[in-house]
Amino acid sequence: MHATMRAKIVRIDELLQAEYGDRPQPPPSEPLDELVFTILSQNTTSKNYHRAYNQLKERFPTWEEVLGAPQEEVEAAIRTAGLANVKAPRIQKILRQVAKERGELSLSFLHQLPLDEAFQYLLKFDGVGPKTAACVLLFSCGLPAFPVDTHVHRLSQRLGLVPEGTSAAASQDILQELVPPEAAHRFHVNLVSHGRAVCKAQRPRCEKCVIAGECQFFSREEEGKK
Numbered sequence: 001m002h003a004t005m006r007a008k009i010v011r012i013d014e015l016l017q018a019e020y021g022d023r024p025q026p027p028p029s030e031p032l033d034e035l036v037f038t039i040l041s042q043n044t045t046s047k048n049y050h051r052a053y054n055q056l057k058e059r060f061p062t063w064e065e066v067l068g069a070p071q072e073e074v075e076a077a078i079r080t081a082g083l084a085n086v087k088a089p090r091i092q093k094i095l096r097q098v099a100k101e102r103g104e105l106s107l108s109f110l111h112q113l114p115l116d117e118a119f120q121y122l123l124k125f126d127g128v129g130p131k132t133a134a135c136v137l138l139f140s141c142g143l144p145a146f147p148v149d150t151h152v153h154r155l156s157q158r159l160g161l162v163p164e165g166t167s168a169a170a171s172q173d174i175l176q177e178l179v180p181p182e183a184a185h186r187f188h189v190n191l192v193s194h195g196r197a198v199c200k201a202q203r204p205r206c207e208k209c210v211i212a213g214e215c216q217f218f219s220r221e222e223e224g225k226k
């Protein structure tokens with residue numbers, strides 16, 4: 001069963017790669033930057049959280065300054081990301097915890113840890129779930145974590161990679177096992193692109209889809225037409 005599903009993932013990965021490109025892994029970066037960025041991205045659009053992150057860095061160029069600022073000022077700086085009254089204290093609490101534990105505002109030590117250990121470390125922070133932890137490890141540490149966001153969750157069910165109704169967290173556990181490590185970054189990024197451009201939540205554009213031949217939802221719809 002695992003081998004069949006892995007083979008299916010490899011085929012989908014190849015088709016998406018032909019459509020969207022190889023998506024090379026970004027160079028390693030400071031995991032704390034990525035963590036704050038990912039917290040800002042929760043429950044909002046890409047444009048809004050990019051703006052909020054840039055405004056935060058403009059207003060407070062260092063994490064020390066964010067930590068020392070009154071909460072209302074941090075909230076004001078990240079307002080465009082939404083839920084600023086939740087995200088600002090969440091970010092400041094994490095910064096406080098990191099400073100206390102590590103003696104510096106950096107999580108660069110994560111670059112030395114194996115995937116599982118780094119993942120478990122990040123999960124202990126309030127407001128950091130499996131998706132956020134996996135994003136940090138995939139995008140800043142180059143580790144083959146496989147985040148399941150709203151697009152990946154939707155596509156993995158439609159494609160039949162996970163059973164319908166599987167939660168995002170459970171889907172992440174399943175896909176983490178199935179996706180070949182060397183494909184994790186490319187497959188994640190390409191699924192997100194495909195979810196945004198073609199396999200939309202409301203009206204998937206199946207007639208334009210390059211992976212329709214691998215899709216459970218599509219074959220069911222076609223069966224229904226007969």
Ligand code: SF4
Nearest residue numbers: 199206209212215218
């Ligand atoms: S065939 Fe339709 S439902 Fe399936 S992945 Fe493509 S767009 Fe999504």
